[in-house]
Amino acid sequence: MAEHIVVVGAGYAGLAAAKLTARWTGARVTLVNARDRFVERVRLHQLATGQPLRDLPLADLVAGTGVELVVDRVTGIDVGTRKVQLTGGALTYDRLIYALGSHADVTGVPGAAEHAHSVSTQEDAEELAKALANARTVAVTGGGLTGVEAATELAEARPDLTVLLVTGGGFGEALSDKGRRHLRRVFDRLGIRVRDHADVTEVRADGLVLATGEVVAADTVVWTAGFRVPDLAAEAGLAVDARGRVLVDHTATSVSHPDVMAVGDAAVVKRRDGLELRMACATSLPTTQQAVRGLARRLNGREPVPLDFRYHIQCISLGRRDGLIQFVDADDNPKERVLTGRLAARVKELVVRGTVMFERRPTLPAG
Template sequence: MSYVYIANSKERTVSAYQRVVILGAGYAGVMAANRLAGSKSLVGQVQVTVVNPHAEFIDRIRLHEVAAGSRKSAAVPMASLLNPAAAVVVGTATRIDPHARLVQFADGREPLAYDLLVYAVGSATAGAGSEGYGVQSAQEAARLRIRLEQLDARAVVTVVGGGLTGIETASEIAERHPRLRVRLVSKGGIGADLSTSGQRELQRKLRALGVELVENTEVENSGEGQLTTSSGARLESDCTVWTAGFSTPDLARASGLPVDPDGRLLVDETLSVPEFPEIFGAGDAVRAPDSVAAHLRMACAVAMPMGAHAANNIIARLEQHAPQAFSNGFMARCISLGRTAGLIQFVHADDRPRPLAIGGRPGAFLKEQVCRLALRWMRDELRHSGSYSWPKGPRAEQPALAEAL
């Protein structure tokens, strides 16, 4: 337990508080900070500090728009999203000392002490080759935007990765830069995990935009002006955009914390680290057990619930209540296909597609509303801690019933 002096013009009192440090100010980190800093039951008991490399919040689901030139910036003033009771430290953490409960920084500044910690440092695309571009950070998106504007007519832009990020990036570039040839290369089938109607609508729109689809093809390496596939084939590419794979900061591994082979922090069902129960994890850089997370994918629709749940369990810990297991399910996959079309694929809680999918302009409208909701939910949590809720995860079902659904 730590103590802080709170002074005013009339008196000086002593208040006990717990120091909660949140590493990362993305969707998970901001949601956790707002729930903790605004908790009425913890008034005067916690000091929340958010550590982030940047002073602004980056709305990552908008970065493909920035890269294509459809949007000027994905940066949002942190003050508009984060509870003012939470302090912000702009810096990069390089090591966590879980025994001394200290966070150390890249610039050598004084370590930051904590009583409880939320690890929410996010992820990035695992790019390949020095010639490649990405859309996972503001810097990457800005660099790609400049490159696209410099390309000559009929230059080939290859987007590697047929997941949702790759699909959205290829669509946005093709619509914004019709003078360019856009190719989307996927290790598997593009949209293979959608319903039949969803696949049909997706591929129809991609082809209408002029996107060349190269499926069931893995890119092994890249060189100047070309890519080499696993079959040995060579594809010309004047600009290669990598959206396949992911990487996480090496912070957890460098700190001696338990990680999976990809470097993600290993947590239990309550999102805490068993060896160090005062450390909680949320977002892309965390691996929870399959019992609660086997169906989950990297998305803000997962990061925000994880951040809120980690905060809930910190509150439970401080109030001496039992922590609860994490539960999170899905309702839909929302895909932008340029500014005038989108695809809403309705899904079961475990992310299996339902038959219904909405495309075209209605899909674009619904996708835009969902993107706006992400910021709105964080702002609502700022004003009313505990207001954000999310769909629960799949329940254990009988095989026959699961197949019927």
């Protein structure tokens, strides 16, 4: 009898994993997701400003692939009996692919959970859109790519807003000199104020409190300063890191439970040289593809090939009419070369569209 492989989570990594597993192995594949739609997470800052997203029913995306879709919420995993507990019952598996992704971490700073919004889920983005209806001043916390994209999208789409970016690090510190200069020009053009090297110690209904004691007034706070993963893996007894991400070997297999694989943001993915890869769609798609290819080899009695991955670019949207393509080396360190302006915006749009094309046909080259 064919193995039953259950994939939990239908984000970028999980949906691709399910379809590739069904295509490349003889297993029976069940995909479990709490929503019946695929969410373009990399566009949620657009949704927050009122821009509609494409409707992508999961049933359509898995039609004809052999993947059985179960729309239900995972409430627990019993690795001893190999069962996935759902709100509506349970599923027994022979192998599990864990792909429950990540969400904004609002637990580390007092008041963030009560008063801040995020753009890590569709519900979060929709709630932010409602809050923005009566806002005049918005503070975006976190100077990473998510924060930069959210701040520029808000400022461009809503020129009536006063937008402020607050970050504990340096402004654009992960970019090259040319990249930072372009980012500064865009922020100046859009009127976005920047407070860098400013640690937030509390979020209040009326704004932020900094480590210096200063209060930064804001009607709405957007929290992008860090992400966390669901607690389900740790609660199940899988080996995890301090952030709750599943520890995996060079084939994306759990180091504690060989019948479990983990892909995407919920796993600590490392290259053969030990470099830990960042949470990103650009990371999860090619590494998921390689991981499932390795699984197919293992099921055919062959040794899987270790994950082999290198970075090429970082794509940053700066509103709909500007962008920044930062070229990087294999280890994700910035080179001085950049692409900017409308051409960069078009490249970013093509990349984002390409992710959905990949989800439709995950055998396409991903990296």
